[in-house]
Amino acid sequence: MSSETRDIVTDETNASRTAKEQTYRAIFLACGILSVLTTVAIIATLFSDALTFWSEVPIEDFLLGTNWSPQIEGSYGVLPLVSATLLITFGSAVVALPIGVLTAIYLSEYASDRTRSILKPTLEILAGVPTVVYGFFALVYVTPALGTIFPSISTFNALSASLVVGIMIIPMVSSISEDAMSAVPDSLRQASYGLGATKFEVSTTVVVPAAISGIFSSFILALSRAIGETMIVTIAAGSNARLIDPLDPFSAFLNSVEPMTAAMINIGKSDVDPGSLTYKSLFAIGLTLFAITFVMNVVSNLVAERYREEYE
Amino acid sequence: MSQERLTNQDETVSSGENSADPTSEPLVDSAIEVPGKNATSTGRTILRAQSFDVYYDDVQALQDVNIEIPEKQVTAMIGPSGCGKSTFLRSINRMNDLIDAARIEGELYFDSKDVYDEDVDPVALRRKIGMVFQHPNPFPKSIFDNVAYGLRVQDMDVDEQQVVEESLKKAALWDEVKDQLDKSALDLSGGQQQRLCIARAIAVDPEVILMDEPASALDPIATSKIEDLIDDLAEDYTVVIVTHNMQQAARISDKTAVFLTGGELVEFDDTEKIFENPEHQRVEDYITGKFG
Numbered sequence: 001m002s003s004e005t006r007d008i009v010t011d012e013t014n015a016s017r018t019a020k021e022q023t024y025r026a027i028f029l030a031c032g033i034l035s036v037l038t039t040v041a042i043i044a045t046l047f048s049d050a051l052t053f054w055s056e057v058p059i060e061d062f063l064l065g066t067n068w069s070p071q072i073e074g075s076y077g078v079l080p081l082v083s084a085t086l087l088i089t090f091g092s093a094v095v096a097l098p099i100g101v102l103t104a105i106y107l108s109e110y111a112s113d114r115t116r117s118i119l120k121p122t123l124e125i126l127a128g129v130p131t132v133v134y135g136f137f138a139l140v141y142v143t144p145a146l147g148t149i150f151p152s153i154s155t156f157n158a159l160s161a162s163l164v165v166g167i168m169i170i171p172m173v174s175s176i177s178e179d180a181m182s183a184v185p186d187s188l189r190q191a192s193y194g195l196g197a198t199k200f201e202v203s204t205t206v207v208v209p210a211a212i213s214g215i216f217s218s219f220i221l222a223l224s225r226a227i228g229e230t231m232i233v234t235i236a237a238g239s240n241a242r243l244i245d246p247l248d249p250f251s252a253f254l255n256s257v258e259p260m261t262a263a264m265i266n267i268g269k270s271d272v273d274p275g276s277l278t279y280k281s282l283f284a285i286g287l288t289l290f291a292i293t294f295v296m297n298v299v300s301n302l303v304a305e306r307y308r309e310e311y312e
Numbered sequence: 313m314s315q316e317r318l319t320n321q322d323e324t325v326s327s328g329e330n331s332a333d334p335t336s337e338p339l340v341d342s343a344i345e346v347p348g349k350n351a352t353s354t355g356r357t358i359l360r361a362q363s364f365d366v367y368y369d370d371v372q373a374l375q376d377v378n379i380e381i382p383e384k385q386v387t388a389m390i391g392p393s394g395c396g397k398s399t400f401l402r403s404i405n406r407m408n409d410l411i412d413a414a415r416i417e418g419e420l421y422f423d424s425k426d427v428y429d430e431d432v433d434p435v436a437l438r439r440k441i442g443m444v445f446q447h448p449n450p451f452p453k454s455i456f457d458n459v460a461y462g463l464r465v466q467d468m469d470v471d472e473q474q475v476v477e478e479s480l481k482k483a484a485l486w487d488e489v490k491d492q493l494d495k496s497a498l499d500l501s502g503g504q505q506q507r508l509c510i511a512r513a514i515a516v517d518p519e520v521i522l523m524d525e526p527a528s529a530l531d532p533i534a535t536s537k538i539e540d541l542i543d544d545l546a547e548d549y550t551v552v553i554v555t556h557n558m559q560q561a562a563r564i565s566d567k568t569a570v571f572l573t574g575g576e577l578v579e580f581d582d583t584e585k586i587f588e589n590p591e592h593q594r595v596e597d598y599i600t601g602k603f604g
Contacts, residue, residue, distance in 0.1 A: 048540065057388075112412075130425060187445060187449035190407065190410070190443075190449070190467070191445065191449045191451065191512075192461070192507070193410065194405070194407065194443035194510065195438070195439075195442065195462035195465060195516060196435055196436070196438045196462060196516065197465040198465075201465045205465065206451060209452070209453075210451075210452055230369060243357070
């Protein structure tokens with residue numbers, strides 16, 4: 001009897017098994033905590049350095065100032081940088097959102113399995129191209145090509161950077177949107193076909209509306225990516241920190257602008273003294289950038305939550 | 313029924329899809345002669361299949377179906393799972409076109425036009441032959457927009473308000489939803505959703521309504537409402553309904569077609585005749601629950 005009951009009470013074998021389980025658990029937990037800690041540490045660093053910067057430059061002068069000239073004039077108005085970032089994000093959105101959604105509709109509703117199996121991986125390669133290659137491509141090929149249409153275009157300009165950032169984020173829009181469209185139940189398509197709808201009507205009046213939350217999420221993720229994009233804009237958009245006149249964005253597109261990320265690179269690679277005001281402004285820009293993308297992520301989650309399971 | 317014939321039929325059943333089996337031929341032939349002889353209704357034929365076959369890749373789902381479906385009556389299609397009754401239904405308005413693997417042979421006439429002729433536009437066809445599906449599938453839109461959907465895609469020049477109201481009344485749903493037309497259709501109960509789908513189908517004023525087991529996902533009360541509704545619909549429309557439920561077929565249909573394993577239409581006749589005195593032993597066995 002005793003040898004039978006012994007199997008289920010804690011003995012040496014069981015104890016070592018329990019100990020192993022706890023070790024595994026600790027390893028997995030440590031990995032999870034590591035990324036959380038990193039995020040917290042980054043935010044803490046950003047905040048502490050940004051706050052020392054704002055103790056010297058009032059935060060309202062930073063956020064509302066229209067002149068960015070840290071080294072020459074000691075002027076730290078971030079609006080020119082923000083406006084340049086928004087300009088390029090807007091330009092890339094004009095390229096990527098329609099093309100991305102139309103591509104997704106094609107892949108989800110029109111393409112044969114064979115076509116899809118070729119096109120989808122090809123698009124995903126586009127997402128895997130290093131951004132430095134995109135930047136080079138913008139500067140060396142796209143800008144000269146644009147020059148034949150707009151002779152007044154600068155060597156470094158927002159238009160070229162916008163187009164190429166737009167191309168870069170197309171796969172993000174198309175891939176996530178296509179997932180959302182493929183998840184729309186076939187029964188809805190059949191209902192629509194059964195009422196005499198064409199394929200185009202099925203796509204536009206049933207599939208896209210039912211997938212709208214996923215499509216919005218793809219927009220917001222892609223735009224966050226465009227806002228944070230650094231390499232392409234640093235190489236192709238230039239470093240002329242001008243406040244963009246919202247009433248005349250077209251001339252801004254043809255000229256050199258300096259988005260937030262490019263400004264950070266330009267400060268980082270110049271020989272500013274760590275601890276100087278200019279050096280600390282890096283963190284203030286970084287925190288502003290982080291705040292923008294953070295808000296976009298929150299909005300994205302809210303949108304996804306709001307429309308989730310709508311067709312169930 | 314002679315014992316010999318019974319034996320032959322059993323062989324046919326066990327031989328499955330062997331269309332070359334000569335013993336199955338006379339059965340099908342006699343089956344299509346019956347409606348001509350026994351038809352009691354005055355309805356003219358609106359749908360007619362002739363030597364109609366459907367294949368999914370290499371699998372034959374329907375073999376040599378011959379049937380004449382009368383106008384403005386309820387025709388039920390019954391048979392065990394996988395007998396091809398739904399396949400036949402979906403062939404009528406070419407919903408099977410949406411399945412790449414599906415392929416047809418033979419002829420299927422809507423009035424005098426073969427719906428598989430090259431010059432037939434399936435979109436136009438589906439505007440004449442509407443469909444209600446097994447599971448209620450309202451669009452994630454308002455009740456009003458669901459009913460108006462067909463009018464809009466077909467660009468029909470009608471008074472939307474009026475047609476929506478009439479359609480909901482015909483579908484016996486108006487009184488339940490008239491104060492909440494802006495509400496999402498997904499907030500309705502399953503039975504209401506299915507009646508909404510019927511309202512949506514009749515809003516575009518088709519000639520034929522195909523129903524693929526429209527009550528199989530509903531509770532008994534909702535089912536009986538749908539059945540009453542089908543009875544009313546037959547005054548204005550030709551209704552072809554696939555059902556698993558033999559009592560339902562007996563209750564609501566004027567004509568019944570019995571499909572048996574292998575995609576064969578074994579018997580087609582007045583519903584009363586099919587349920588009381590079928591020509592074929594296999595049909596009798598199926599109806600009395602001995603087989604299938």
